[in-house]
Amino acid sequence: MLELRDISVSVTEEKEVPILKDINLALDKNKIYVMTGPNGGGKSSIAKTIMGIYQPVKGKILLDGIDITEKGITERARLGIGYAFQQPPRFKGLKVRELLALAGKEDLDEQCDLLFDVGLCAQDYIDREINASFSGGELKRIEIATLLARNLNVAVFDEPEAGIDLWSFQKLTETFEHLHEKYNTTLVIISHQERILRLADEVILVSEGRISEITSRENILAEIEKIDFDCRCRKECIKGEIASAECDR
Ligand SMILES: Nc1ncnc2c1ncn2[C@@H]1O[C@H](COP(=O)(O)OP(=O)(O)OP(=O)(O)O)[C@@H](O)[C@H]1O
Ligand SMILES: [Mg+2]
Helix, strand or coil: CEEEEEEEEEEECCCEEEEEEEEEEEECCCCEEEEECCCCCCHHHHHHHHHCCCCCCEEEEEECCEECCCCCHHHHHHCCEEEECCCCCCCCCCEHHHHHHHCCCCCHHHHHHHHHHCCCCHHHHCCCECCCCCCHHHHHHHHHHHHHCCCCCEEEEECCCCCCCHHHHHHHHHHHHHHHHHCCCEEEEECCCHHHHCCCCEEEEEECCEEEEEECHHHHHHHHHHCCCCHHHCHHHHCCCCCCCCCCC
């Protein structure tokens, strides 16, 4: 289990700016958590704090009861924590199969399965060198495959759907759904996609640097159906065509 206890994170530019405030989160093994919420709410920052990229100014992080707050990125990676970036870096000069081997899958069969799991044809990619010629969606899927290769304790995927075509997205959701059959992982998926929300055992809502709610996917999906623009955002309201008694602005 991964636990964040009273975590606050600040970044220092000209002055100290708080970006996460009093985050409390307990993530069980073998469950799928989907983290969602408005842009700029703090989702990627929570992921980076879990990975050790951001150090908290307050609070503790525990993995299976052991305090890992002071541990750096490499040590956390060794403990089986992985993070697939919202915008993946480019690993220049390596072939796809070399990257997967470095991630722990040296067997060709397994490497082909991993590429298939993220919707990439092994024949076309296994021997290809990763360089600037890769498209955004190709890179994103290769990074996801690299994380899947590592049999992680905690795997955090940051908007895996971003830039991914419909066919690969379908394959990817199936992969996440069946991940527990292959790997014994706590899965955290940061996403704005309803299809991904449907995979969640629990949905974590993040906004303004806080966890505003932890709820079931049924509740969230029901809320999405109810979503309507505020009256003040409608053109009829701006033009004064709605009687003031009906308008909530
Ligand atoms: N290193 C940093 N320096 C300055 N501000 C930062 C830094 N990291 C995050 N922030 C700020 O913290 C807030 C949360 O950012 P974060 O990337 O966590 O949001 P997010 O929920 O992942 O948003 P999105 O849905 O757009 O990806 C934003 O206002 C962002 O500008
Ligand atoms: Mg983000």
